[in-house]
Amino acid sequence: MKVSTTIAEVRSQVKEWKRQGLSVGLVPTMGYLHEGHQSLIARAARENDRVVVSVFVNPIQFGPSEDLESYPRDFERDCTLCEKTGADLVFHPEASEMYAENFCTYVDMDRLTKGLCGASRPVHFRGVCTVVSKLFHIVTPDRAYFGQKDAQQLAVIKRMVRDLSMDVEIVGCPIIREPDGLAKSSRNTYLSPQERRAAVVLSQALAEGRKALAEGERSAQAITGIIRGVLESEPLAQPEYVELVDWETLEPVETADRPVLAAIAVRIGTTRLIDNFVFEEGPECN
């Protein structure tokens, strides 16, 4: 497995692979990899001849009061995990390699990004779209893998690819959870032992919401009420949002009469956690 820190080196390696007719999968990450990322890399390795993992804590997707500085990093461990999971190239650039002096071009969206996490993180998805665009231009992957855990991000990237006619297949992958149900996240490391125990309330609350849907409840107000009720039973949990939205447009729905995303963001102490599920009639997609 190769580690590259420059755009030029990645581009040259990928061009060599493409000349050989090999397909390329990309897994964009911010590092501090866990089993969630690992499942993306493993799937990319199954579906492509070569796999590139980017490990880059992207400064422009953090707001001024967010956790850019404290975001956990362990590049050596990341490399070990990438190698054993089947990655061929890890792209690990400095911020100055990605954002040259006087950088001023952004990819942004005037829908899909205003609600849910976008409401409290106004520059977040602009930063995500911009860095993912750059990674697509650098790696020119046939397929790119994103976790369903960041459901809004997945919907936004799919829309960006459609709108900007990018020639890449976006593959959404299921949420990987701890044994007690907590969705895997690099930010789980921020939790104290007591907070870690409390954090299970996110998946528990969503399970109740999903149960109501499965039993035929279709009112968004009823379903979000059920989810909110469970969250409020945990004193350490402060819900930021609890929403039921159209899974394609991310617009709030009143009735779950099409594929819907139930998404929540909750503060446990100072740590902001998110979780979600997608529900559609027939076989469920998550």
Next chain:
Amino acid sequence: MKVSTTIAEVRSQVKEWKRQGLSVGLVPTMGYLHEGHQSLIARAARENDRVVVSVFVNPIQFGPSEDLESYPRDFERDCTLCEKTGADLVFHPEASEMYAENFCTYVDMDRLTKGLCGASRPVHFRGVCTVVSKLFHIVTPDRAYFGQKDAQQLAVIKRMVRDLSMDVEIVGCPIIREPDGLAKSSRNTYLSPQERRAAVVLSQALAEGRKALAEGERSAQAITGIIRGVLESEPLAQPEYVELVDWETLEPVETADRPVLAAIAVRIGTTRLIDNFVFEEGPECN
């Protein structure tokens, strides 16, 4: 020469060419082609194995009070000119092919686009960057050709390509002029015979500015004063801006001590015309 109206068809043709190891040049246009466009197509044909010309009056780069509806169109004549100049494929999509329902993703820039034409055309460069991004994703050209006539557009596209790590060489090509000096433009067709005679004042004014620079004048105020003086001698000419800016950042300069762009926008009657020149010490680039 082939004409395609769908993204899928263009993509498939270009992939076939790439499989054969052929290089591809792209000339993005809004049609109603003149000798300026022709010079871009001819250069693209000299420098690439295959040439794609896009003919698309891009609605999102026009403001609500601008000339989208009246913009001149003559697709049959455009095709004749493309074919005889060496194009291999003309991409002529409907607006609905480029902008699907609920289109909401844009490429934009928070510098370079605020001054000059951007001051009176606030959505223009967002529309240009977005459509050019799409065309790059669809055609994946090795080189793309833009006229120096739209100098701000050329600087903006170069910056977009750098910032978003797009793998395409941007080739700027000299302004093509009528015998009396008027820069070729599809919008010249709007001019009455009297206005057409008056319009020569743009190139005359710039020639005086360039002469002052060549003779050693370096004060931006003095140079723009000279240009403005000539423009004001023509009663039909209403200057919108007369500026001397850094040719890379497009920031106004006080002193022409680096490569500079002298750019003007002038209304002749209701028609808005632009012209410019780039000046640098040593061999001039335009």
